[in-house]
Amino acid sequence: MTVGQPVERVDGRAKVTGAARYAADRTLPGMLYCHLVMGTIARGRVTAVDTTAARAVPGVVEVFTHENAPRLTSEQHFMPLQGNQIHYNGQIVAITVATTLEQAQEAAELVRVTYAPETPKAVIADALAEVYLPANQEVIVGDPAAGLAAAEVTVKQNYSSPPHHHNPIEPHATVAQWDGDRLTVHETTQGVVNAQRTFATAFAIPQTNVRVLAPYLGGGFGCKSPVWPHSLLNAAIARQLGRPAKMVLARSQMYSIVSHRAEFWQQLTLGAKRDGTLTALVHVSTQQLSRTSENMYSHSISSRMLYACPNIHTRQQGVRLDVPTSRFMRSPQMASHFGLETALDELSYELGVDPVELRRRNYTDVNPTTGERFSSRFLLECYNLGADAFGWSRRNPKPGSTKDGHEFVGWGMATEAHDHSASPSSAMVRMAADGTVLSQTATQDIGTGTYTVFTQVVAEALGVPLNQVKVELADTNFPAAALSAGSGTIASVTGAVNAAASAVRTAVVQLAVSNPASPLHGLPAEQIITQHGYLFSPDRSRRESYRAVMARHGSPVQNTSTMTNARGYSTGAVFVEVRVDPRYGRVRVTRGVGAYDAGRVMNRKTARSQMIGGFTWGIGNALMEHTVLDRRTARVVNPNLSTYLLAVNADVPDIQAIFVDKPDPVSTALGARGFGETPITGVPAAIGNAIFHATGRRIRDLPFTQDKLLRELLTQ
Amino acid sequence: MTADSEFKRRTVLKAGSTAVTATFVATRTATPAAAAQTESSVDITLRVNGHDHRLAVEPRVTLLDALRERLDLTGTKKGCDRGECGACTVLADGRRIKSCLTLAVMRQNTEITTIEGLARGDRLHPLQEAFIRRDALQCGGCTPGQIMSGVACISEGHTRSADEIREWMSGNLCRCACYPNIVAAIQDAAK
CATH class of the missing domain: 1.10.150.120 ([2Fe-2S]-binding domain)
Structure with missing residues (x-):
């Protein structure tokens, strides 16, 4: 058995030696460098672009503006440089092209743009009169008004969270090369198949004329899911100029053209009986939308799927602002989940019921919105495992009851939950005549461990050692497979990989038992055992290696399989300890424990790392991460990593990850469910709840920065 | 001996052990940027992972871009290009520096060690x-x-x-x- 084991990453060696080639690492003969010029107004139009000085820079080959840029259509997004309208600050207004990066950068500084500006609106607070309800964004179950009327205790509170930017360490990069009307792109993408379609549509060429590769991706977190317009423009420039072209975004450019998590306001109203059982849950939210898109991603799924409540009302409102288009960012349901899990903590204090016990009392095996039974749910086990490991039973519930020197110590918890996607996927497995195995599928490893898990799946299905298997990913020449987003890679593609490997096993076993030259000749195929690279008779008295069977056969055995899977919902419970220094309002997270039901765990090592990563994102969202928009200019004022603060090493304590590890019976991914986005969701609320436990002060606006906490601590 | 020089000596000694050979690599023209010389280019020699590389770069070219775009040593990553993320960290005479915050012309006569120079053949550090x-x-x-x-x-x-x-x-x-x-x-x- 190798699936489930803590196998080391098979791509680890390439990544620790610098041998792994990412998109930006590609250089091609004759390649040109493209650099973007970003607009400086948020609303209005471009009246003139002076490129004279830019064109005079030695090495500059061309400067594109809306007047001479290639005409393109984007299937998903507003396409810049097709006209003079400006819809957000930091929109692409010109592109310089030069022989070296430095020349292109210098030229970009010299492009002079003149605007006819209009007054923009940047934040929800400035456009409350324009809040509206987009289509299909309201769900009502039961009779929420009656549920609230029947409540013995009610909690009604407002919560809010700021825009966030994904900030993968690898900036977006694209390298395009044409050969006639055939295009090859090295693209930082979470989905080569989607990317292939987007490029083909933009250039009106057959999809088969486009090859997209992304064997390594330096983090995505959602902002590399679509192909953004700059990549299409880069490819168009390569075609027009007849030379390969490379474009790598500057960090600051990633704050306006590759999406963000929307600013989010929400109001939670919980009605409950004295024993804690919920009678009504009303969740009204408002998220920031752009002028060019009304897609919403911060969904209130938790309010609709997590707790037993007969009367539920979720209403997801939007407001269109002069900002870039928002999109999903790791754990899009986190924003709404923060409100729900904080409101439950507030309810627990109203009732005098322990927060874990309150959640146990509202546990359900049934989806409260649809009435359908979950295929498997071990959330109660998560509460028990997490609470035991953390020592929750020793908690004195009284706020401010624990002090250590100057610092208050607080313990908080929250449920964690996120759904995962699943889309039909195909995979190929081929055993060569020398017995080595190759698997290819056009999904991606964005750092989550796909290469490693699929190596384990193939090795186990065939019964061969891990080092006999090579997995190749993220090339549109391979069988089409899922986008690596929505926690969907393992859930979507594992089944196809396993089916293809199993079919190859069956075929090779058949080759052995049907050939008189094999020691296994004449045995029933279904009784053959495969292990360690060998085929054994049922009593293990006879055996033959895969290598020997394949050498005799003399040619490869190959199968391509396709599989679908159901979407799923992975849950858990997270417990945190914080220390608050009341003199400075400073919060440190000093301990974290999470227990999860993610179905079957495919690799304990990579799954644990996913949990640590999620928990750390939760710390960042709770304590520091926020994009600041200037309300006057609608411009991001902190578009860099020294002012958009992420959690650093010193912010992260020891974290313990616990897995129930029971297969989901309906999952075709060998019982695994998607998991990557679950372990962030509850952390901001758990930290806020721990701060309340430590200090008796409740902050309802993320992040819990020192200024906010100090203000609370100094009043009263 | 000052504390600072002692500190330097120790780091140099440790890092020096990773780069003792003195082979010479001819000027690389593997990348288009390497081939693109302008009037303001200057000829420099960079000593990276024990190898000398002759190249012509403009004085404004950072060590990071020289490594990545001229010498095709792409193991060193560019995350922010302004010293905030650390992805471009290399060793210069054994001390860690952010290679995006220094110019290639300033790093002649410096023993540069990148991620590609850490393993000894197949044996990882x-x-x-x-x-x-x-x-x-x-x-x-x-x-x-x-x-x-x-x-x-x-x-x-x-x-x-x-x-x-x-x-x-x-x-x-x-x-x-x-x-x-x-x-x-x-x-x-x-x-």
Whole structure:
């Protein structure tokens, strides 16, 4: 058995030696460098672009503006440089092209743009009169008004969270090369198949004329899911100029053209009986939308799927602002989940019921919105495992009851939950005549461990050692497979990989038992055992290696399989300890424990790392991460990593990850469910709840920065 | 001897052991940028991973861009190009520096060690091995910088406790957030 084991990453060696080639690492003969010029107004139009000085820079080959840029259509997004309208600050207004990066950068500084500006609106607070309800964004179950009327205790509170930017360490990069009307792109993408379609549509060429590769991706977190317009423009420039072209975004450019998590306001109203059982849950939210898109991603799924409540009302409102288009960012349901899990903590204090016990009392095996039974749910086990490991039973519930020197110590918890996607996927497995195995599928490893898990799946299905298997990913020449987003890679593609490997096993076993030259000749195929690279008779008295069977056969055995899977919902419970220094309002997270039901765990090592990563994102969202928009200019004022603060090493304590590890019976991914986005969701609320436990002060606006906490601590 | 020079000597000695050969590599023209010389270009020699590289660069070219776009040494990553993320960390005479914040012309007569120069043939550096064993990487975008920084953190002696490692490794951001595993890997390799 190798699936489930803590196998080391098979791509680890390439990544620790610098041998792994990412998109930006590609250089091609004759390649040109493209650099973007970003607009400086948020609303209005471009009246003139002076490129004279830019064109005079030695090495500059061309400067594109809306007047001479290639005409393109984007299937998903507003396409810049097709006209003079400006819809957000930091929109692409010109592109310089030069022989070296430095020349292109210098030229970009010299492009002079003149605007006819209009007054923009940047934040929800400035456009409350324009809040509206987009289509299909309201769900009502039961009779929420009656549920609230029947409540013995009610909690009604407002919560809010700021825009966030994904900030993968690898900036977006694209390298395009044409050969006639055939295009090859090295693209930082979470989905080569989607990317292939987007490029083909933009250039009106057959999809088969486009090859997209992304064997390594330096983090995505959602902002590399679509192909953004700059990549299409880069490819168009390569075609027009007849030379390969490379474009790598500057960090600051990633704050306006590759999406963000929307600013989010929400109001939670919980009605409950004295024993804690919920009678009504009303969740009204408002998220920031752009002028060019009304897609919403911060969904209130938790309010609709997590707790037993007969009367539920979720209403997801939007407001269109002069900002870039928002999109999903790791754990899009986190924003709404923060409100729900904080409101439950507030309810627990109203009732005098322990927060874990309150959640146990509202546990359900049934989806409260649809009435359908979950295929498997071990959330109660998560509460028990997490609470035991953390020592929750020793908690004195009284706020401010624990002090250590100057610092208050607080313990908080929250449920964690996120759904995962699943889309039909195909995979190929081929055993060569020398017995080595190759698997290819056009999904991606964005750092989550796909290469490693699929190596384990193939090795186990065939019964061969891990080092006999090579997995190749993220090339549109391979069988089409899922986008690596929505926690969907393992859930979507594992089944196809396993089916293809199993079919190859069956075929090779058949080759052995049907050939008189094999020691296994004449045995029933279904009784053959495969292990360690060998085929054994049922009593293990006879055996033959895969290598020997394949050498005799003399040619490869190959199968391509396709599989679908159901979407799923992975849950858990997270417990945190914080220390608050009341003199400075400073919060440190000093301990974290999470227990999860993610179905079957495919690799304990990579799954644990996913949990640590999620928990750390939760710390960042709770304590520091926020994009600041200037309300006057609608411009991001902190578009860099020294002012958009992420959690650093010193912010992260020891974290313990616990897995129930029971297969989901309906999952075709060998019982695994998607998991990557679950372990962030509850952390901001758990930290806020721990701060309340430590200090008796409740902050309802993320992040819990020192200024906010100090203000609370100094009043009263 | 001042504390500073002592510190330098120790780091130089440790890093020096990774680069003792003195082979010479002819001017590279593997990349278009390397071929593109302008009037303001100057001829320089960079000593990287024990090899001398002659190249012509404009004075404004950073060490990072010289490594990546001219010498095709792309293991060193560009995350922010302004010294904030640490992905471009390399060793200069054994000390960790951010290669985006220094110019190539300023780094002649400097022994540069990049991630490509850490292993001895097929044998990985102990910290590279520890990174794999402890799963101290996910996407790999920050990993070369983390490892180079970690090698220096160890040679500086900033590994007396997990908290000390956390503090001295906080200049290298990891968005996948492998921090506890990075600390564990450095503890392993420091033994």
